[in-house]
Amino acid sequence: MTKPVPSFVTHEVSNQPPLIGHYNAWTGDAALREAVAREGGGWAQRELADFGAVAGGELMDLGYTANQNPPKLRAFDRYGHRLDEVEFHPAWHRVMELGMRHGVHAFAWRHQDTPGAHVARAALSYLHAQAEAGTSCPLTMTHSAVPALRHAPVLAARWLPKIQSLDYDPRVLPVDRKRGCTMGMGMTEKQGGSDVRANTTRATRQADGGYRLVGHKWFFSAPMCDAWLVLAQAQDGLSCFLMPKILDDGTRNAIHIQRLKDKLGDRSNASSEVEFLDAFGWRVGDEGRGVATILEMVALTRLDCMIGSSALMRQACVQALHHAQHRRVFGKRLVEQPLMRNVLADLALESEAAVALTMRVARAVDASARDAGEAALARIATAIGKYWICKRCPPLVNEAQECLGGLGYVEESNLPRLYRQAPLNSIWEGSGNIQCLDVLRSVSREPRTHEAVTAELLAARGLDADLDREIHWLGEAFDDRDTLELRSRRVVERTALALQASILLRAGNAEVAQAFCRSRLGGEHGLAFGTLPADAPMNALIARAFSG
Numbered sequence: 026m027t028k029p030v031p032s033f034v035t036h037e038v039s040n041q042p043p044l045i046g047h048y049n050a051w052t053g054d055a056a057l058r059e060a061v062a063r064e065g066g067g068w069a070q071r072e073l074a075d076f077g078a079v080a081g082g083e084l085m086d087l088g089y090t091a092n093q094n095p096p097k098l099r100a101f102d103r104y105g106h107r108l109d110e111v112e113f114h115p116a117w118h119r120v121m122e123l124g125m126r127h128g129v130h131a132f133a134w135r136h137q138d139t140p141g142a143h144v145a146r147a148a149l150s151y152l153h154a155q156a157e158a159g160t161s162c163p164l165t166m167t168h169s170a171v172p173a174l175r176h177a178p179v180l181a182a183r184w185l186p187k188i189q190s191l192d193y194d195p196r197v198l199p200v201d202r203k204r205g206c207t208m209g210m211g212m213t214e215k216q217g218g219s220d221v222r223a224n225t226t227r228a229t230r231q232a233d234g235g236y237r238l239v240g241h242k243w244f245f246s247a248p249m250c251d252a253w254l255v256l257a258q259a260q261d262g263l264s265c266f267l268m269p270k271i272l273d274d275g276t277r278n279a280i281h282i283q284r285l286k287d288k289l290g291d292r293s294n295a296s297s298e299v300e301f302l303d304a305f306g307w308r309v310g311d312e313g314r315g316v317a318t319i320l321e322m323v324a325l326t327r328l329d330c331m332i333g334s335s336a337l338m339r340q341a342c343v344q345a346l347h348h349a350q351h352r353r354v355f356g357k358r359l360v361e362q363p364l365m366r367n368v369l370a371d372l373a374l375e376s377e378a379a380v381a382l383t384m385r386v387a388r389a390v391d392a393s394a395r396d397a398g399e400a401a402l403a404r405i406a407t408a409i410g411k412y413w414i415c416k417r418c419p420p421l422v423n424e425a426q427e428c429l430g431g432l433g434y435v436e437e438s439n440l441p442r443l444y445r446q447a448p449l450n451s452i453w454e455g456s457g458n459i460q461c462l463d464v465l466r467s468v469s470r471e472p473r474t475h476e477a478v479t480a481e482l483l484a485a486r487g488l489d490a491d492l493d494r495e496i497h498w499l500g501e502a503f504d505d506r507d508t509l510e511l512r513s514r515r516v517v518e519r520t521a522l523a524l525q526a527s528i529l530l531r532a533g534n535a536e537v538a539q540a541f542c543r544s545r546l547g548g549e550h551g552l553a554f555g556t557l558p559a560d561a562p563m564n565a566l567i568a569r570a571f572s573g
């Protein structure tokens with residue numbers, strides 16, 4: 026006998042995908058695994074597999090919770106004393122703890138004598154940012170501060186062991202009493218962010234060799250860090266300083282948090298406006314060499330912008346592919362509908378090209394100390410890659426969102442969070458135009474960088490006619506110096522695409538490489554995603570991207 030249906034049951038839930046559940050974000054990502062192996066980080070696959078399980082599991086759940094519960098500023102205690110603290114949800118702290126335990130901030134330095142350590146760290150960061158991008162900000166700044174800090178050997182001896190520790194220690198204590206420390210960065214002021222020479226914060230040298238800083242910073246992310254590298258005007262010009270949160274005597278440095286920014290995305294992370302009221306700082310590098318010193322940090326954070334945007338693209342693809350494999354429309358699964366196959370394959374192709382270029386640049390960074398050619402490539406390809414990959418991220422995430430239909434517009438699907446985060450990497454650490462101008466600066470001032478990028482393209486000459494034509498075009502594109510600045514977005518974009526093609530062609534997956542060259546270089550593609558030619562290997566691209 027059939028059970029009577031209670032009158033208040035409207036209908037059964039059907040045709041909704043199962044929860045994506047916990048998965049291993051490393052083992053399930055063929056493009057990532059191959060790129061890491063190709064670029065010399067394959068020896069870390071055990072660590073990457075361990076962290077891949079965390080990133081596709083606990084970290085995903087925590088990432089959602091941390092973003093639903095953004096940080097709060099506690100400027101004062103109940104009696105009006107200044108606190109200048111930021112209060113985070115426990116989920117944020119747990120994400121930081123897991124990220125640091127697995128070395129997202131420190132792996133490259135802890136293994137710095139092993140070639141490929143930066144590639145492996147880039148992969149850790151890629152896995153992390155898929156689950157929670159806000160914590161990537163302090164983690165990347167902690168990682169990136171190391172080369173700049175080395176300009177002050179005494180400070181480095183004291184701070185680097187804490188920076189490279191795997192312990193997350195959020196306690197508010199002087200450096201010597203901490204188990205591990207995190208780092209931030211303060212360059213941007215109200216009157217100028219791209220043009221840091223406009224900084225007005227003053228630094229006055231004291232008798233003991235330290236400095237007192239007076240001024241403000243308009244964007245000061247991760248104000249809960251233990252120290253920051255900041256720029257300020259000293260007697261001999263713009264200089265770099267290490268400002269600790271807590272002074273050696275245990276008192277708080279005079280860094281007042283004015284307010285937290287109400288941001289589009291990046292909501293789990295705090296970004297603040299601060300004032301320095303005779304705050305203490307140690308100089309890092311020579312007076313007047315501040316920009317050159319802090320650029321050593323910025324070079325690495327820019328690579329991390331490539332990593333972060335590639336990660337957002339990957340996660341958006343995972344969500345879209347999972348959904349399309351289960352949702353049925355007009356009698357078929359979405360993934361079987363020809364037009365949706367084109368969209369999904371195109372997104373997967375873009376995501377693979379992004380991670381391929383990112384890991385190639387990570388290898389160039391890794392080899393910089395040993396190989397002048399790789400150092401030159403890292404110098405220019407970071408700007409090229411940051412420009413292009415960060416530009417591709419918002420439209421890709423939006424297209425992935427559309428694959429989920431209305432659900433992609435709803436917070437629980439994670440797509441809205443990815444979408445809000447997507448534009449950030451193209452803005453901070455030097456916005457798009459600044460990256461293009463940086464490419465031009467390196468081409469004119471450091472010709473080796475142009476030679477390095479040309480060599481990287483020529484390594485694939487003869488493998489594909491479209492790439493050969495593109496190499497020829499690029500050979501002349503940099504010549505007309507009078508109009509180059511006006512044309513530079515187009516030139517940088519085409520250089521990025523040619524680099525991606527060169528890497529994919531040599532990687533050995535003919536279906537991926539040919540689909541990329543035909544669509545991105547050969548003109549067989551529209552302005553939107555989902556416009557691959559009809560005979561592109563869509564099923565293979567989809568199957569390679571995510572098996573579900």
Ligand SMILES: Cc1cc2nc3c(=O)[nH]c(=O)nc-3n(C[C@H](O)[C@H](O)[C@H](O)COP(=O)(O)OP(=O)(O)OC[C@H]3O[C@@H](n4cnc5c(N)ncnc54)[C@H](O)[C@@H]3O)c2cc1C
Pocket residue numbers: 209210211212213216217218219220244245246247288291296449452453454455456457458459462
């Ligand atoms: C969420 C968030 C967190 C941040 N955290 C930090 C932080 O922790 N520390 C920190 O120091 N900064 C931080 N920033 C600041 C960020 O790095 C700057 O916003 C960025 O560098 C741009 O500077 P700006 O805002 O002053 O814009 P501007 O410098 O005024 O630039 C505006 C636009 O003009 C373009 N432009 C500039 N110069 C040229 C030119 N010559 N030719 C053509 N176009 C040009 C730029 O590309 C940009 O598109 C953060 C920003 C955001 C959004």
